[in-house]
Amino acid sequence: MMIPPRLCLGLFLVWSSSVLAQWDASRFAWYTTDAGGDFSSALPIGNGRLGAAIFGSAVEHIVLNEDSVWSGPWQDRVNPSSKTALPKILEFLRAGDITAAGDVAMGDVAANPTSPRAYNPLVSMDIDFGHDSGLSSYTRSLDTAEGTATVTYTNNNVNYTREYVTSYPHGVFSVRLSASQPGKLDVKVTLSRDRWVLSQTAGVNTDYVTGGNYIALKASSGQESDAITFWSEARFVNSGGSISSDGKSVSVTGADSCDIFFDAETSYRYPDETSALAELNKKLDTAVNAGFSAVRSAAISDFTGLTGRVSLDLGSSGDAGNQETPTRLANYRRDPDADPQLVTLMFNFGRHLLAAASRDTGPLSLPTNLQGIWNQDYDPPWQSKFTININTEMNYWPALVTNLAETHSPLFNLLRVAIPRGREVAKNMYGCKEGFVLHHNTDLWGDAAPVDQDVQYLSLT
Template sequence: MAKLSFQALLVGLLASSASGALDGSRYLWYTSPATDWETGVLPIGNSRLGGAIFGGGNEVITINEDTLWDGPLQNRIPANGLAALPKVRQMLLANNLTDAGNLVLSQMMPAVGGERQFSYFGNLNLNFGHGSGISNYIRSLDTRQGNSSVSYTFNGVTYTREYVASAPVGVIAARFTASKAGALSVSATFSRISNILSNVASTSGGVNSVTLQGTSGQAQNPILFTGKARFVPQGGSVSASGGTLTITGATTIDVFIDVETNYRYPTASALAAEVDNKINTAVSQGFQKVHDDAIADSSTLLGRANINLGTSPNGIANQPTDQRVKSARSAFNDPQLIVLAWNYGRHLLVASSRDTSAAIDMPPNLQGVWNNATSAPWGGKFTININTEMNLWPAGQTNLIETQLPLFDLLKVAQPRGQEMAQKLYGCNGTVFHHNLDVWGDPAPTDNYPSSSMWPMGATWLVQHMMEQYRFTGDLDFLRNTAYPYLLDISKFLQCYTFTWQGNRVTGPSLSPENTYAVPQGANVAGQQEPMDMAPEMDNQLMRDVMSAIVEAAAALGISSSDANVKAASDFLPLIRTPRIGSYGQILEWRAEYPETDPGHRHLSPLYGLHPSSQFSPLVNSTLSAAAKALLDHRVASGSGSTGWSRTWLMNQYARLFSGADVWKHIVAWFATYPTPNLWNTNGGSTFQIDGNFGFTSGVTEMLLQSQTGTVHLLPALPGSNLPTGNVRGLLARGGFQVDIDWQGGSFKSATVTSTRGGQLKLRVANGQSFNVNGARYNGPISTTAGTKYSITV
């Protein structure tokens, strides 16, 4: 992919008065600085480090490091939980639902309610002395390269800034430039709300830097961190006073930033040495090489796939992004803004989830890797009853499959703690997580919240991403050494934890994430709002996917069906309770058709089998697909989609039902409420939560390509009347296929499928129309050859 230097960009902007110079499908850009962190900053990242850039005349950069959380590992195993478990189950069996829930909360919750929370390093404050009188202002983020830029004129001098987050070197780097020699001056200092151990500036030995050391604040075993910004000026003079470094009369200043914690480096001296090591490496290479290598690295990933949904009318895509977002609130007609949000989701994923040289990498949390507070909203945790999973939905299908690998590092950290939790809370072997993890992999019930905490199925969902890794890559070593052992560990827990009820193996105590029901007549206490039950439908679907995955993995690895583990999974499958269908033809959420307390609930948990699973696909089971649609339509009619992430889950769900019109409706609804002017997803119009960005990218992709049933389905849910012309390049299908598609007049035109590893290619086009492969009528699956392209035409 061609690289666009900031200087070339600037020339184009000045020549055109910033009108039409930037591709509205690729760049977020603005004609004024950010004034509010949540709604205005532009995020860059190298997975471990995140930078959020305001772009003001006097600059502020918020800096994050992915292991900088608010404290050490905690022991949160409930002391009385195991003894209470059989009592709770007897109450559930007797339909004494309220007392069962109360006993869970009093005896099976940890004494310490909360896990650790994602924090932040602080701000790098850069006072350039540029206040009022700025003109020709523009700032931008390139979603196809991952870099950000600022330019403006002040007192007749043009000032430019370029920012990159380098994965190859492991630093954030910036270059500040003045068009007039000697016209660039700045005072730099770090700031943080609390828990600063030291904050000093230095010019010792000609090394110009500001360094902040801090702590999470505990008396014992706190998280310690050190951050440094090193300044390399061209011309001018440098001085230090306290925590402020001042550079006067320079023409260019390069800055290299790193932060490390004792999570990865156990002593203060070791982490300080690592900061110096990374920064010294970057300085020795120089800004231009760091910049070019960073862009080459991110472009290699981001350039693998792209989509084109047509041109927005009336030049709206030439407007600054904040104006386009404002327009989209009331009257959406900007297909290039959809593409921009799709590209932005992929940028955010690459910027927050990379497999690096570190022993442990972290996946994106609720805020990705961007946060401006000592404790992020909702703790910035890894919430695993939907949000962490949603963060990684675009990984495989948009050709960024390696961005899942940090999740598996977190699972490696959490597994021994999950095994201990399984033993001490449930008396079982195997691994259990509840609905959150933190940086330490703490698997205990969290927040002591009635409708979310007692849900022992977090690991059961997360392990599906390991199977997806195999399905997209065909990596048998990963399947053999990582995914399959983890599946077996979870299977051991499920076989022990479940109990027999009405001839089925069921879970309990458990719940349907964050939802409640009204206790029915004949149960205790009738009319009371409760979350706790046994055999909630989502649990059944999750167990079915785990056991089916074991059988699938064993077959791929050549493990006999008579192997004890495989046989145990095969024998367990028919014991899982099948979905029940209710009075209006809907999938039942609970073991019975309880009265609803929130019919428009934001979680779509009982429809896990539709998306992200394939159990309710119209191509797999038309009866269950119709029942899933009945519940989904009911949820939407009752107000579901009340958060940004929930709205984007609806996009994915309706795509799986092949309803392009409904996908479009929820695209429009997402733009009407949830994105900020900098396109961050929000919970309800405010409060940044990144999952909806990833859910949006996934939902758009699902309407163009699906493969979850073993069929490569081209344009399964295209809203052709809204997006009549377009194309996609480089999307991935499970089974080892790369896909390019073109459509015209709202209908499929042609496609090219490249087989990356051979194997059977089963195809479907749109609603099942006839088509040709390499000129011959398609009549069934094709045996492919690795590296060969297959042309699909109508």
């Protein structure tokens, strides 16, 4: 029977309205394409210590971070000539010879090496579904209220869903992959890192740790004997189908769904491999035993306990708010008054980032760096450090005024680490008997020495 054109149009409009209605214009950032190769377009989620940037590609690519993975151990960078250089610099400045003062600063005050440590990536997780083409009805979304990300699409008449959450209560990153038809989920999962991998293993139905299916990767932040070492592991729980391993990756075939639980621990917080692995195994054992639904529920309850404290209402955007986020951004440039809920979304997105990147995870919890906790590069812009002349302060501007006061806690923890370093630098560089000094950048070690070999930066304290 032929359906009348008016009825077709009516059905389409009803379907369109139902699809668009799920996206609260003040809450969701959503897209109909993947992030491509653009890291800044990936969806960022986190639990304050672990960060995940989700690209949503056909072969899923996830950049994982742990906030204490930096490029190396503590380094004493203070220039031994700096204490005697200060009187010379002052003498030249009083004489009006700024160039000579700058030359002395460059030679005798600049630290060696010139920069603190850089924030580095942890590992990448890649998930191959065998869906290289033919994806339709594609969406990926970030829920700024719940702190979760989702990717949905159709391939060969099967609807696929990817759910992502980083749990603060359980301390893990979790994934659920599912298909709308039984036995239609096939995935191959790998963990990888470009540098300083010390070991990598994978197995299924083994007696490894508590038994089960896993990929484990151990790596170092560099070649130094005291470099930061980390231990990472993903565990797999499949519903239906079969599971296998080639020793480096894990494959699930003919399943209904597959859950992944991931954690990493580092030598920054744990004195030896035994204690680090004990913490890693405790978190993963607890998460696997609880199951994905319970982990997700606990994570959402925790996250909304932060984000739900504040509600901003600038008015409704109407139809302008029903478009995907890139379209809304483009339209906003032409007519900002038409979409007030985009401003609300950006407000909520900012609070999401702070709640996802800065939580008290213990005495050595770390604050947000220049990129929050999300980074894919070994030499990121400005080393993705803590830039404390302005950027760190800007990161925490929303903390008190938007009722996220406890996100300050990691910043105070870093100050406790940095102040003793600053006392030593104040004494050894400037001859100060009391007080402490920090220059305009620091790292997870509380590095207090000057940064960069340039007069304009050497003067920043």
